[in-house]
Amino acid sequence: MAVPAPVLTMSGIGKQFPGVKALDGVDLRLLPGEVHALMGENGAGKSTLIKVLTGVYPADAGTIELGGATVAFGSPLEAQQAGISTVYQEVNLCTNLSVAENIFIGREPRRFGRIDWKRMRARANELLSRLELSLDVSAPLSTYSLAIQQMVAIARAIDVDARVLILDEPTSSLDADEVEQLFRVMRRLKEEGIAILFVSHFLDQIYEISDRMTILRNGRLVGEYLTKELPQVELVAKMIGQELAALERLHGEAKVFARPLIEARELGRAGAIEPFSLTIHEGEVVGLAGLLGSGRTEIARLLFGADHAGTGEIAVSGSQTSLRTPRAAMTHKIAFCSENRKADGLVPDLTVRENIILALQATRGWTRPVPREQQDELVGKYIKALRISPPNPEHLVRNLSGGNQQKVLLARWLILEPRLLILDEPTRGIDVGAKTEIQRLVAELSDGGMAVLFISAELEEVLRLSHKVEVLRDRRLVAELPNDDSLTTDVLMETIASGGRTS
Amino acid sequence: MTTLTLGRTSVPAKYLPVLVTGCLFVAMFLVGGIRYEGFATGQIILNVFIDNGFLLVVAVGMTFVILTGGIDLSVGSVVALSTMISASLMAGPGWPPYLVVPLVLLIGSGLGLVMGYIIHAFDIQPFIVTLAGMFLARGLCYTIGTDSIPIEDPTFTAFAQTRIDLFADMWISPSVVIALVVVGVAAYVLHYTRFGRAVYATGGSEQSALLMGLPVARTKVTVYTISGFCSALGGVLLSFYMLSGYGLHAVGMELDAIAAVVIGGTLLTGGTGFLLGTVLGVLVLGLIQTIISFEGTLSSWWTKIFIGLLLFVFILLQRLFSARTRR
Numbered sequence: 001m002a003v004p005a006p007v008l009t010m011s012g013i014g015k016q017f018p019g020v021k022a023l024d025g026v027d028l029r030l031l032p033g034e035v036h037a038l039m040g041e042n043g044a045g046k047s048t049l050i051k052v053l054t055g056v057y058p059a060d061a062g063t064i065e066l067g068g069a070t071v072a073f074g075s076p077l078e079a080q081q082a083g084i085s086t087v088y089q090e091v092n093l094c095t096n097l098s099v100a101e102n103i104f105i106g107r108e109p110r111r112f113g114r115i116d117w118k119r120m121r122a123r124a125n126e127l128l129s130r131l132e133l134s135l136d137v138s139a140p141l142s143t144y145s146l147a148i149q150q151m152v153a154i155a156r157a158i159d160v161d162a163r164v165l166i167l168d169e170p171t172s173s174l175d176a177d178e179v180e181q182l183f184r185v186m187r188r189l190k191e192e193g194i195a196i197l198f199v200s201h202f203l204d205q206i207y208e209i210s211d212r213m214t215i216l217r218n219g220r221l222v223g224e225y226l227t228k229e230l231p232q233v234e235l236v237a238k239m240i241g242q243e244l245a246a247l248e249r250l251h252g253e254a255k256v257f258a259r260p261l262i263e264a265r266e267l268g269r270a271g272a273i274e275p276f277s278l279t280i281h282e283g284e285v286v287g288l289a290g291l292l293g294s295g296r297t298e299i300a301r302l303l304f305g306a307d308h309a310g311t312g313e314i315a316v317s318g319s320q321t322s323l324r325t326p327r328a329a330m331t332h333k334i335a336f337c338s339e340n341r342k343a344d345g346l347v348p349d350l351t352v353r354e355n356i357i358l359a360l361q362a363t364r365g366w367t368r369p370v371p372r373e374q375q376d377e378l379v380g381k382y383i384k385a386l387r388i389s390p391p392n393p394e395h396l397v398r399n400l401s402g403g404n405q406q407k408v409l410l411a412r413w414l415i416l417e418p419r420l421l422i423l424d425e426p427t428r429g430i431d432v433g434a435k436t437e438i439q440r441l442v443a444e445l446s447d448g449g450m451a452v453l454f455i456s457a458e459l460e461e462v463l464r465l466s467h468k469v470e471v472l473r474d475r476r477l478v479a480e481l482p483n484d485d486s487l488t489t490d491v492l493m494e495t496i497a498s499g500g501r502t503s
Numbered sequence: 504m505t506t507l508t509l510g511r512t513s514v515p516a517k518y519l520p521v522l523v524t525g526c527l528f529v530a531m532f533l534v535g536g537i538r539y540e541g542f543a544t545g546q547i548i549l550n551v552f553i554d555n556g557f558l559l560v561v562a563v564g565m566t567f568v569i570l571t572g573g574i575d576l577s578v579g580s581v582v583a584l585s586t587m588i589s590a591s592l593m594a595g596p597g598w599p600p601y602l603v604v605p606l607v608l609l610i611g612s613g614l615g616l617v618m619g620y621i622i623h624a625f626d627i628q629p630f631i632v633t634l635a636g637m638f639l640a641r642g643l644c645y646t647i648g649t650d651s652i653p654i655e656d657p658t659f660t661a662f663a664q665t666r667i668d669l670f671a672d673m674w675i676s677p678s679v680v681i682a683l684v685v686v687g688v689a690a691y692v693l694h695y696t697r698f699g700r701a702v703y704a705t706g707g708s709e710q711s712a713l714l715m716g717l718p719v720a721r722t723k724v725t726v727y728t729i730s731g732f733c734s735a736l737g738g739v740l741l742s743f744y745m746l747s748g749y750g751l752h753a754v755g756m757e758l759d760a761i762a763a764v765v766i767g768g769t770l771l772t773g774g775t776g777f778l779l780g781t782v783l784g785v786l787v788l789g790l791i792q793t794i795i796s797f798e799g800t801l802s803s804w805w806t807k808i809f810i811g812l813l814l815f816v817f818i819l820l821q822r823l824f825s826a827r828t829r830r
Contacts, residue, residue, distance in 0.1 A: 077716030092714040094707030096774035097700070105704055106697070106717050114695040140517065156715070 007032050007067060007163050007195045008053075008084070014061030015048055015219075017399065020390060022048040026062070026221045028214050030164055030195035035186060037206045037227065038199045040216035041239055041403070041433040046199055049216070050166055054079040054086050067163070085157035089169035091149045093156070095142035100124035102141050103156045127155050131185045147178035151185070158189060165189060166197045171205055175291075183209050201432065203232055215239055236432055255467050257281030260318070261451045262303065262334075262420055267312035273298040275311050276477035278470060280420060285442060285452045287466030287483075289459055289492050295475040296455045300422045303453065304336040305329040330363060335413035336422040345409045348398035352388065353379045355397050356411045363416065382411035387437060403434030410438070414445075421445065422453045427461060439465055459489040471495045520768025521780040523820065528783055531790050539797040546673050551789035556678035557582065557740035558759055559785045562767075563689045564733025565760040566781045567726040570693070572706045572773025573629035575727060577618065577636035578734040579756035581611050583749070584640045585738020590652035590748025593659060600659045608735045614640065615731015619724035629727075637757065644750030651749040654742060663743035678740045685736065690778040702726060706773025762810055763788055766817050787813070 006029040015023040023045045030036050040046050052059045055073025064071050066082055073079040076086065093102045100121045101108075109119045124137040133151055141149055150170055157165055167186075171179050186196055186209060200206055206213065207227060215222040215238050222238050230238075259282045268275030273295040280286050288296045301307045303314070305323035314323060316332045323329045326336070338345055346355055356379050361370055379393045386407040388400075397408055406426060413421060423442070427435045442465050446452050456462050462469055463483065469492065471479040479495050481487055536543030552559070561578050568575045585607045592598045592606070618636045622629050654660065666674045693699035701722045704712040713719045741752060767784030769776025791809045795801050 075716075076714055080716050086714075088714070092708070092711040094704045094711050094715075094774065096707035097703060101700060101704075105700055106715055108697060108700065110697075114691075115697065115700065 004031055004033075005068075006030055009065040010049075010053060010062065011065075012062035013049065013052055013059050013064075015045075015052055015057060016060050020399070021219055023052065023059075023219045026216065026219070027224075028053075029224070030197060031212070032163075032195050033190050033193045034211040035190055035196045035198050035209050037210035037213035038197055038216070039206070039213050039235065039239055040222075044216040044239070045219040046216060047168070047401075048219075050086065050168055050197070050199070054084060054166065083161055083163035084166065085162040085164070086166040086168065087150065087153045087157050087170055091146065091153050093141055093149060093153055095149070096140060098138050099128075099135050099141055099144070099152055100137040102152055103127060103137075103159060107159075124155075127159055128152075130188075131155055132181070147174045147181075150174065150178075150182070154182075154185060158194070162194055164195045164197065166199075168199045169201070170198075171200050171202060179205065203235070203432070207232065239432065255284070257284045257467070261316065263315040263318075264303065265313050265315075267302055267309050267314055269298065269302060269307055269310045272307065272475065273302065274476045277312075278477070278480075280451045280453060282419070282451055283446050283449045284468070285446045285454055285466045287462035287469040288453065288455045288472060289462050289469050290472030290496060294472040294496075295477075296472055297424055298475065299470075299472070299477075300336060300424050300453060300455060303329070303420075304334055304422055306336070330359075330416070333416065333419040334422065335359075335416055335418035335420070336424070337409055337413055337426055338424050345412075346397050346405055349396065351394045351396055352383070352400070352408055353393035355408050356382060356393075356415060359412045360415050378415055379411075382414060386411055386441065406438070407434070410441070418450065420451045420453065422455075424455045425457065426454075427456060427458070435461075459492050463487065463489060463492070517775065518777075520817075520820065521777050521783065524767055524780055524783040524787060528787050528790065531787065531794065535790070535794050535797065539794075542793075542797060545671070547793060548786070548790075549669075549673055549675050549679070551786055551793060552679045552682070553676050554744075554792070555785050555789040556676070556682040557737040557744060557753075558756065558763065558788070559682045559782065560685050560733050560740060561737035561756060562760040562763040562781050562785050563685055563778065564730035564737075565757075565764050566767075566769060566776065566778055567689070567693075567702060568629070568730045569761070569764050569769050569771060570702050570706045570773055570776055571723060571726050572709070572771075573622070573723070573726065574633065574761070574771075575615075575618075575730045575734075576630065576633040576757045577614070577640055578730060578737070578760055579753045579758075580637045580640035580644070581614055581731060581734035582738040582741055582753040582756055583644050583751070585611055585735045586742045586745065586748040586752050587644045587647045587652070587750060588748070589739060589742045590654050591647050593654055593656040594652050597656075600656055600662075604739055607739060608732060611735020611738065612728050612732040615728040615734070616724065618731070619727025622727065623720050623723045633727075641750065647748075647750075649750065651747050651751075654746045654748065659742075660746060663746060676743070678743050681736070681740060685733065686778060686782055693778055698722065698725065703774055706775070708774075759788060759810075762814055765821075766813055768817075768821075770821055771818075 008030040010026065010028040013023050013026045026045065026049060028038070028049065038046050038049070048057065051057045053064065054076045055078055056076060058072070066084070071082060073082065094105070097105065103124050104120050108115045109123065110116055121137050128135055128137070131151055131154065133148070135144065135148065141152060170182060174182065190196060198210055210227045212224065212226055213230070214224045215235070217239060260279050261282045262280040264276065264278045266275040266277060276299065288299060290296050298307070302309050303323070305325050305328050308324065313320060315321065321332065323332070329336070347358070353375060357370055357375050364370065376393065383391050383393060388404050388407050388411070397405060400408065410426065426438050439461065442452055442454060454462065454465055466483050468483055469481045469487065470477055471481065471492065473496055481495065532543070532548070561582060565575060565578060588607050588610065589603050592603045593600065614636060618632050621627060622632045662677060665677050667677065667680065668674045693702060701712065701717045701719070704715070704717055705719050705722050709719055742748060745752065763784035764776070764781050765771060765784070766787055767776065767780030767782070769780055788810060792806050795803060795805050
């Protein structure tokens with residue numbers, strides 16, 4: 001089989017950050033008309049490699065060749081002009097501008113020096129129809145969903161004569177249909193001869209779309225493989241660098257628990273969630289399943305006192321209380337690890353130690369600082385238990401990868417020794433290795449008597465961990481299913497779809 | 504500008520704040536017309552332009568800055584400095600206006616350029632940099648002189664006192680023409696040039712604008728330069744209006760300019776707003792003054808009270824508005 005000449009070759013790339021060797025001798029080549037997956041755990045160096053390629057960071061070592069000529073980009077703009085376009089995980093567009101502007105800004109069609117709005121809209125429509133989209137291109141981007149915004153970002157990326165398109169976790173916030181649409185677009189671009197570099201944590205997606213993959217681990221190259229020649233299990237093993245023992249399949253099971261910890265009766269909040277009743281026992285893992293916007297987070301926020309319940313009552317360990325503020329919930333030893341770790345949780349400019357100690361300090365009040373020795377001991381313990389990497393308590397959280405940031409957030413709540421831990425999408429956007437670790441941890445914690453309310457968009461994960469699953473639909477709790485052998489993702493999916501009417 | 508398409512029932516959401524300000528202006532004008540004899544004439548509106556031409560120009564510069572998400576507190580002081588330099592150069596060495604005015608505009612732009620460069624290069628809050636600029640420019644006025652310097656240059660005063668007659672006994676001053684030209688040019692720049700769109704993009708999300716390959720740094724420096732230029736031009740117009748240079752001219756004008764921009768519907772967080780809104784904002788502020796003077800018995804400080812109340816209402820509106828669009 002003749003392999004066409006690569007469009008882009010990176011060889012021997014090295015990149016050093018203060019205290020961390022982010023990349024060391026990494027090679028990558030992209031062939032025209034191929035989707036190339038870049039695989040690796042969080043912190044393996046994927047993002048750094050992409051940033052070196054697009055000129056965000058200069059490389060310390062190694063060369064980049066584009067179409068046979070050596071290049072070194074000083075900025076993403078230069079890379080773009082050379083035909084390397086990037087669509088990032090967080091959509092980097094200006095939502096205050098119109099769809100058409102977002103596609104063309106910086107290179108608007110002009111006539112006599114003035115922007116030709118009419119032609120811009122026409123060309124935007126043309127370009128979007130190439131992606132099988134029909135939008136009102138003069139409407140502000142903020143009126144469209146995140147998925148559509150992502151497509152607009154891709155439209156922007158391919159309008160310049162892109163030779164290389166980098167998609168950095170484009171699917172993490174898309175639903176199944178939207179992913180399918182994205183893949184259709186990717187296949188079409190592939191036919192046009194564009195080389196696509198694709199980063200995703202969803203292995204199924206990788207196997208569906210990619211032709212070839214490069215695996216990184218700890219900033220080093222593991223190898224380049226043809227996707228169809230590398231079974232999933234081996235891929236995972238190569239990514240985490242261990243044998244598969246670590247991936248032993250956990251499975252939740254239906255158990256009968258004796259001691260109720262939290263009992264919510266007809267708890268509800270107008271506009272957020274209809275009144276529901278829910279009992280969480282000590283040592284029980286309760287999974288919440290439902291689509292995005294079905295009321296999963298709303299339940300968690302009510303139980304944590306972040307929102308006020310309009311109706312109903314709540315009892316903790318049998319005694320009636322009102323959880324009016326998160327502080328009140330914390331005194332009952334309820335902890336909430338939120339979905340959005342960047343916005344509501346971590347302080348990026350503080351160190352790992354400071355971030356972990358924050359909640360503990362808050363419960364003690366500012367007049368009684370936690371002694372440094374105790375801090376070091378506690379932090380050291382959790383860094384080890386959660387395998388936070390790098391295992392340096394004085395490292396700034398900002399410089400940690402997503403999965404490790406999540407672990408820091410988790411450590412912050414675990415240090416309080418909560419009786420109920422609410423985890424809202426703890427594994428979103430993190431890799432397989434960290435995912436399994438967090439799952440393993442949840443299982444261990446519940447064995448130790450902690451109750452866990454586990455929210456995840458991945459049904460499989462919910463099934464793997466939970467003792468019982470609460471199914472939500474349209475802001476209503478529609479079913480409670482014990483996790484016995486008969487419960488499968490299909491059953492769950494059906495329950496979500498039917499709204500629990502059959503059960 | 505085709506921003507006010509009242510013919511349709513549904514007005515795009517982005518025009519709503521401008522529309523609200525426009526309605527407010529019309530309502531104030533109607534109320535004034537009903538309450539006071541001789542109020543509802545075209546000349547009243549023209550007088551608002553004549554008395555606030557300099558503020559309009561300054562507010563135009565401020566609009567650029569606020570659209571990028573920044574703020575420029577130095578404008579009032581730069582206005583004062585411009586009047587002071589103009590007056591002293593014409594009074595002392597007797598320089599002709601056609602030398603003095605370009606020089607003043609250059610100095611104003613230069614000050615803006617320096618502040619913009621500091622904001623960009625050292626990544627410092629615009630608030631603090633322009634606050635420093637405000638003290639600096641105000642202080643420089645007093646190194647020129649502590650007293651008011653009258654302007655007696657014949658060309659300058661003749662130009663200042665020119666009346667441009669319109670139809671039906673109405674007239675405007677050359678300053679109004681200059682101010683309207685500035686508004687026109689600025690509106691064109693914001694809407695029809697790449698630089699203008701980069702201003703909006705930078706205000707929408709600086710990070711994104713950077714990653715989309717827009718010249719964010721140049722844009723930021725440029726908007727402060729424009730604001731400096733507009734302040735200097737505002738100073739020249741104020742010299743026409745006052746025929747003097749004085750270190751205590753235009754005290755607090757930066758706040759009037761910010762108020763006008765905000766009342767005109769431009770979000771302080773940047774990225775949203777129209778120049779037409781700023782024009783309406785200045786007109787609303789001017790009309791409040793006119794109404795107070797027609798009322799006769801009220802002290803002019805009531806102007807401040809009304810502006811304060813209006814500002815409260817408008818920032819609350821902005822909050823409601825942005826909360827709704829974010830959903």
